[in-house]
Amino acid sequence: MRAGPSQDEIRRQNLGALLRYVHVHGATTRAELTTRLGLNRSTIGALTADLAGAGLVTEGTPKETGRAGRPSLVVRPESERVHAYAYSIEVDRLRAARIGLGGAVLDRRELARPRGLTAAEAAPLLAGAVKEMQQTVPADAVCVGAGVAVCGMVRRDDGLVRLGPTTGWVDEPIGSALRAELGCEVPVTVGNVADVAAFAEHARGAAAGCDNVIYLYGDVGVGAGIIAGGRRLTGHGGYGGEVGHMVVVRDGAPCECGSRGCWETQIGEYALLRAAGRTDARGRDALLAVFDAADRGDARAQSAVRQAGDWLGFGVANLVNIFNPEMILFGGTMRDLYLAAAAQVRSRLNSIALPACLEHVRLRTPKLGDDATLIGAAELAFERLLADPLDAG
Numbered sequence: 001m002r003a004g005p006s007q008d009e010i011r012r013q014n015l016g017a018l019l020r021y022v023h024v025h026g027a028t029t030r031a032e033l034t035t036r037l038g039l040n041r042s043t044i045g046a047l048t049a050d051l052a053g054a055g056l057v058t059e060g061t062p063k064e065t066g067r068a069g070r071p072s073l074v075v076r077p078e079s080e081r082v083h084a085y086a087y088s089i090e091v092d093r094l095r096a097a098r099i100g101l102g103g104a105v106l107d108r109r110e111l112a113r114p115r116g117l118t119a120a121e122a123a124p125l126l127a128g129a130v131k132e133m134q135q136t137v138p139a140d141a142v143c144v145g146a147g148v149a150v151c152g153m154v155r156r157d158d159g160l161v162r163l164g165p166t167t168g169w170v171d172e173p174i175g176s177a178l179r180a181e182l183g184c185e186v187p188v189t190v191g192n193v194a195d196v197a198a199f200a201e202h203a204r205g206a207a208a209g210c211d212n213v214i215y216l217y218g219d220v221g222v223g224a225g226i227i228a229g230g231r232r233l234t235g236h237g238g239y240g241g242e243v244g245h246m247v248v249v250r251d252g253a254p255c256e257c258g259s260r261g262c263w264e265t266q267i268g269e270y271a272l273l274r275a276a277g278r279t280d281a282r283g284r285d286a287l288l289a290v291f292d293a294a295d296r297g298d299a300r301a302q303s304a305v306r307q308a309g310d311w312l313g314f315g316v317a318n319l320v321n322i323f324n325p326e327m328i329l330f331g332g333t334m335r336d337l338y339l340a341a342a343a344q345v346r347s348r349l350n351s352i353a354l355p356a357c358l359e360h361v362r363l364r365t366p367k368l369g370d371d372a373t374l375i376g377a378a379e380l381a382f383e384r385l386l387a388d389p390l391d392a393g
Contacts, residue, residue, distance in 0.1 A: 011047075012388055012389075012390070012391075014037070014039065014043070014047055015047055015050060015051060015388075015389045015390060016386055016387055016388060016389055017037055018033060018037060018044070018047050018048065018051065018075075019051055019056060019057070019077075019385070019386055019389045020386045021033065021036060021037065022057060022075050022076070022077050022102070023077055023101055023102055023103070023382065023386060024103075024203055024204055026076070026077070026102055027074050027075065027076045027077075028074065028075050029062070029072040029073065029074050029075070030044050030045065030048065030059075030072045030073050030074075030075065031072040032072075033048075033075065048073075048075050050390065051075075051389060054389065054390055055078060055081060055082065055140075055142070056077070056078055056082055056101065056385075056389055057075050057076060057077055057078060058075075058076050058078060059073045059074065059075055059076075060073065060074055060076070061073060061074065062074050076102075077100070077101040077102035078100075078101055079100030079101050079102045079104045079106070080100060080106065080138060080141070081100075081101075081138060081140060081141050081142060082100065082101040082141070082142050082144060082385075083098050083099060083100045083101065083106060083137075083141060083142070083143060083144070084098075084099055084143065084144050084145050084146060084147060084378045084381035084382055085097070085098055085099075085130050085133075085143065085145075085146040085147075085186075085378075085381070086098075086099050086146070086147050086148075086149070086374040086375070086377035086378040086381070087126050087146065087147070087148045087149065087178070087374075087377060088148075088149045088150075088193065088373040088374050088377060089113070089122060089126075089148065089149065089150040089151065089167070089174070090113065090151060090193070090219055090373075091113070091115065091151060091167060091219045091220045091283075092112065092113055092115070092219075092283050092284065093110055093111065093112055093113050094110070094111045094112075094113045094122060094125055094126055094129075095108065095109070095110045095111075095373075095374060096108065096109045096110075096126050096129040096130055096133070097109070097374045097378070098130075098133050098137070099374065099375060099378035101144075101382065101385075103203075103204055103375055103378070105371060105374065105375070107133045107136065108133075108374070109129035109132060109133065111125055111129065115167075115168075115282075116168055117167075118168075118169070118172070119161065119169060119172035119173070119174045119177050120177055122174070122177075123174065123177035123178045123180070123181045124181050126178060126181075127178060127181035127182050130182065143186050144186070144381060144382060144384065144385045145186050145187045145188065145189065145380075145381035145382070145384060145385075146178065146182070146186055146187070146188045146189070146381050147188075147189050147190075147191065147196070147376075147377035147378050147379065147380035147381040148174060148175060148178065148188060148189070148190040148191070148377055148380075149191055149192070149193045149196045149197070149373040149374070149376060149377040150164065150167075150169075150174060150190060150191075150192065150193060151164055151167055151192075151193050151219050151220075151221065151223070152164025152167060152169055152192065153192070153238075153239045153242065154190050154191055154192050154195075154238055154239075155237055155238055155239075156234060156237060156238025157237075157238070158173075158175070159173075159174070159175035159188070159189060159190030159191075160172070160173055160175075160190075161173075161174055161190070162239070163257070174190060175188040175189070175190045176188075187381070187384065189380040189381055189383075190380075191376070191377065191380050192223060192225070192234075192238075192241065193217055193219070193223065193332075193373050194215055194216070194217035194223040194224050194225040194241055194331070195223075195225040195226075195232060195234060195241055195376075196225070196372075196373055196376030196377050196379065196380060197215050197217055197225055197331055197366070197368075197372040197373045197376050198213060198214075198215035198224075198225025198226065198227055198232070198329070198376070199225065199227075199232060199376040199379050199380075200368055200371075200372045200373070200375040200376035200379060201213070201215055201329055201366050201367065201368060201372055201376075202227045203379060204368070204375070205366055205367040205368040205372060206327070206329060206364050206365070206366055206367035206368075207227070207327050207329060207364075210227070210325075210326045210327050211227065211228075211229055211230040211326070212227060212228055212229065212323065212324065212325045212326045212327075213226070213227040213325055213326065213327045213328075213329065214226055214227075214319055214323060214325045214327075214328050214329070215227075215329045215331055215366070215372075216243070216316070216319075216328060216329065216330050216331065216334045217331045217332045217334060218267070218268065218269075218330075218331070218332040218333035218334035218335075218337065219269070219332050219333060220256075220268060220269045220270065220282075221244050221256065221264045221268055222243065222244030222263060222264040222267060222268055222334065223241055223242060223243065223244055224241045224242075224243040224244075224319070225241055226240065226241055226323065228323065243263065243315065243319065244262060244263050244264035244268065245257050245259060245262045245263070245264070246262065246263045246315065246318070247259060247260070247261045247262055247263075248261060248262070248263045248266060248311070248314065248315065249261035249265070249266070252265060252266075253265040253271070263311070263315045266307075266308065266311035267308050267311050267312050267315070267334075267337065269282065269283075269284075269286075269287060269333060270282075271308065272287060272290060272304055272305070272308045272337070273286055273287070273290065275300075275303070275304035275307055275308065276290045276293070276300055276301050276304035276305075277300050278290065284333055284336075287333055287336060287337075288336060290304060290305065291305060291336055291337075291339075291340040294340060295340070305337070305340050305341050305344075306341060306344050308337055308341060309337065309338075309340070309341020309342075309343070309344030309345050309348075310341075310344045310345075310347075310348050312334070312337055312338065312341065312344070312345050312348075313344055313345040313346065313347065313348025313349045314348050314352070316328055316345065316348075316349055316363075317348060317349045317351075317352045317353040318352075320349065320353045320354075320357050320358060320361055321353055321354050321357050324357045325361055326360060326361065326362065327361065327362045327363075327364055328361060328362070328363050328364070329364050329365065329366050330363070330364075330365055330366075331365075331366045331372060332370075335365050335366065338363070338365070339365070342363075345363070346363070349363075
């Protein structure tokens, strides 16, 4: 027979559960922790004392209680002291942020990214942004790691970017390149942009409380982060969610991935700009200009938006039938397209999705906005700490 967990294992699990709760929910009273975690008051007191001793949380009295009697102490994450660095490598920009325990964005930098920039060229730019931020970091601050969100297929085991069709990356070791540039021993974890954004929105954004979510993300290409049964669905090697490469038109237009007729050839940046007659333009600003022109009555822009919206609804309907989600979130350029063509999306969705799958699904935009990718990347870095708060060094 397998022996049950030891007292030390139970203690570590409880420490992780308490720190995770405070990390996600913010300042929380001991009384609420007792109720939410199902532990007695003395155990909660001992656990918070351990975490406070490790410099991960602080305890104090609430500012106002409105109730008679001794108030319950409030446990707060040490956001300014304990932090992670987050990077988002997108088609047209590079972003870096310092994010505190609890999800607070403490500092950030953004750089333009010329298309065609390699991982070896991107790493020193991102490291330079972090070194700028480090100049204002408190002397006693602790960095628990770094997380990277990148457009492309990321191998789960080591963070190698196997393929990034829209960035031109093939087998790029961005994690090790960043680690070398930073010159430090903190772990660097790499994830797909859509996957980490879904992670963030599920933890503390629009999808909090939903166990089945699809976060549809657009840049030049299209991908999805999928939460199924409350857990990230990334596939065997970590390559799950490449919904933009569902073939929807047999022998259709060539795709950057090497196939033809992929979904993103109908709803991606190039497709929409081509349909609008703006093949000399590119980037999110160019897409926004198309949506603005359509709103002002430009017939060709309106046709392009309607067409893309119809194809967006077509693909979403298929995802609804396959995964039966509670919520679909539209992020990146998919947010812009959805807002511009919501009528077409809903019409196509209603016409072909199975009624049983459709009846409870909600279509939403991200609560965290563009910060979802940075906060999600930081969550990758915090996972090690949250799993074992007293032995994450």
